[in-house]
Amino acid sequence: xxxxxxxxxxxxxxxxxxxxxxxxxxxxxxxxxxxxxxxxxxxxxxxxxxxxxxxxxxxxxxxxxxxxxxxxxxxxxxxxxxxxxxxxxxxxxxxxxxxxxxxxxxxxxxxxxxxxxxxxxxxxxxxxxxxxxxx
Amino acid sequence: xxxxxxxxxxxxxxxxxxxxxxxxxxxxxxxxxxxxxxxxxxxxxxxxxxxxxxxxxxxxxxxxxxxxxxxxxxxxxxxxxxxxxxxxxxxxxxxxxxxxxxxxxxxxxxxxxxxxxxxxxxxxxxxxxxxxxxxxxxxxxxxxxxxxxxxxxxxxxxxxxxxxxxxxxxxxxxxxxxxxxxxxxxxxxxxxxxxxxxxxxxxxxxxxxxxxxxxxxxxxxxxxxxxxxxxxxxxxxxxxxxxxxxxxxxxxxxxxxxxxxxxxxxxxxxxxxxxxxxxxxxxxxxxxxxxxxxxxxxxxxxxxxxxxxxxxxxxxxxxxxxxxxxxxxxxxxxxxxxxxxxxxxxxxxxxxxxxxxxxxxxxxxxxxxxxxxxxxxxxxxxxxxxxxxxxxxxxx
Ligand code: SF4
Ligand code: SF4
Numbered sequence: 001x002x003x004x005x006x007x008x009x010x011x012x013x014x015x016x017x018x019x020x021x022x023x024x025x026x027x028x029x030x031x032x033x034x035x036x037x038x039x040x041x042x043x044x045x046x047x048x049x050x051x052x053x054x055x056x057x058x059x060x061x062x063x064x065x066x067x068x069x070x071x072x073x074x075x076x077x078x079x080x081x082x083x084x085x086x087x088x089x090x091x092x093x094x095x096x097x098x099x100x101x102x103x104x105x106x107x108x109x110x111x112x113x114x115x116x117x118x119x120x121x122x123x124x125x126x127x128x129x130x131x132x133x134x135x
Numbered sequence: 136x137x138x139x140x141x142x143x144x145x146x147x148x149x150x151x152x153x154x155x156x157x158x159x160x161x162x163x164x165x166x167x168x169x170x171x172x173x174x175x176x177x178x179x180x181x182x183x184x185x186x187x188x189x190x191x192x193x194x195x196x197x198x199x200x201x202x203x204x205x206x207x208x209x210x211x212x213x214x215x216x217x218x219x220x221x222x223x224x225x226x227x228x229x230x231x232x233x234x235x236x237x238x239x240x241x242x243x244x245x246x247x248x249x250x251x252x253x254x255x256x257x258x259x260x261x262x263x264x265x266x267x268x269x270x271x272x273x274x275x276x277x278x279x280x281x282x283x284x285x286x287x288x289x290x291x292x293x294x295x296x297x298x299x300x301x302x303x304x305x306x307x308x309x310x311x312x313x314x315x316x317x318x319x320x321x322x323x324x325x326x327x328x329x330x331x332x333x334x335x336x337x338x339x340x341x342x343x344x345x346x347x348x349x350x351x352x353x354x355x356x357x358x359x360x361x362x363x364x365x366x367x368x369x370x371x372x373x374x375x376x377x378x379x380x381x382x383x384x385x386x387x388x389x390x391x392x393x394x395x396x397x398x399x400x401x402x403x404x405x406x407x408x409x410x411x412x413x414x415x416x417x418x419x420x421x422x423x424x425x426x427x428x429x430x431x432x433x434x435x436x437x438x439x440x441x442x443x444x445x446x447x448x449x450x451x452x453x454x455x456x457x458x459x460x461x462x463x464x465x466x467x468x469x470x471x472x473x474x475x476x477x478x479x480x481x482x483x484x485x486x487x488x489x490x491x492x493x494x495x496x497x498x499x500x501x502x503x504x505x506x507x508x509x510x511x512x513x514x515x516x517x518x519x520x521x522x523x524x525x526x527x528x529x530x531x
Contacts (some may be wrong), residue, residue, distance in 0.1 A: 087500035093492035094336035
């Protein structure tokens, strides 16, 4: 059993298709929709947690790729707004990977996107809405 | 009620000398961080001779805050009975066009904690941030109508320039020391005004600028008193009274520094001269909204004792670890150990044999910036020291 959190971007011609239904029914995947935004004539964005066996996951991902649905790991969609950050450090103990970290000389907080696993634990901890999920 | 400290004649003499030096651009001003090295290098006697002023700073959520606003009355006039600014209720039990907006006020339709934990995206503190940033604010007022104030409903837009007065008035700010908060007993995250606390003592949150914090540099309130001029929200303000919950009678170290929450300041200033960089609307998940405020206070070096106080280091300032899952909500006064601000700022403290990561609600980085800004202002002769007219109660 593997689990992935991904952002799916649907081209406008696919927005009206029952894609999630097929992932569940045909590929036996469990889908937990975390966020969704659909602009009917343009495109759709779906943030999902998908779980299933390795084989089923691969087949499901191929199906999505055939439909020209863009698949990105969720990590790419966490945004840290430096201008809103006051460098308080309230988020620091919540980040499991040190993606958001403190320079203890300058007492300044920074964000390393490469290390972020998009667990979202920092988001409710920030009192200034300086960390955001972009979907 | 008020003990005498540095409101005496000799203190006044030195303060006047310092102000003369400030006016001539000759004052030697250093921050509360810099004085530590100076005292270490030169000793207290020499430092006292060389330094005129030490600047302090703090930047943290301060819930007991708000603003009195007098909006330009309408034609015909209204005796505002209930008022909302951007949908946030402001208290209107004052004269016709006067209102008071509290920073923790929420919109009437906020879901609060119904979908737990609530996110509290916008409230009184955010309105104050927007107002001071120069943004237009929607005002709605209703009333019952009188002969002299016939209007029953007013919908208009105000901004910081169009209002007659906007006075930031905060009855409890700049807490001298504060608890370290942990979650010892609950098996889930708890959502407190000290931030999110993970179960099983998963983290420890604190809220003080430690060695930079105003009242930790003047532990016995020798120089900070009623009438002290301060940096408030990027503008100028004054201490107008001891703050609510001011309690100087807590445990102190041999250096006189309090080892638990103690003194507080009531402060006031003209919102029109402030900046949204130093007044930030704050959303605390599962708890509510507030305002984060930048405060800086200059400490005149009037004696060797005062230099000694300002040279206090993070490792010499201790505070208590308090459980917010069971003890605090039930009013149980219990400490799970004492830690100092060096340990807290280093990122880990030990509690019951376990290394616990720390997080802060106050920004040390911003406190440092405030102390520097204030230092520059004083050095350039743009900020003179005001003589307190009365000392704060020191419990003596
Ligand atoms: S989303 Fe998770 S990993 Fe990324 S910065 Fe926030 S807490 Fe760290
Ligand atoms: S909690 Fe928010 S404001 Fe504070 S350091 Fe983290 S990102 Fe910055």
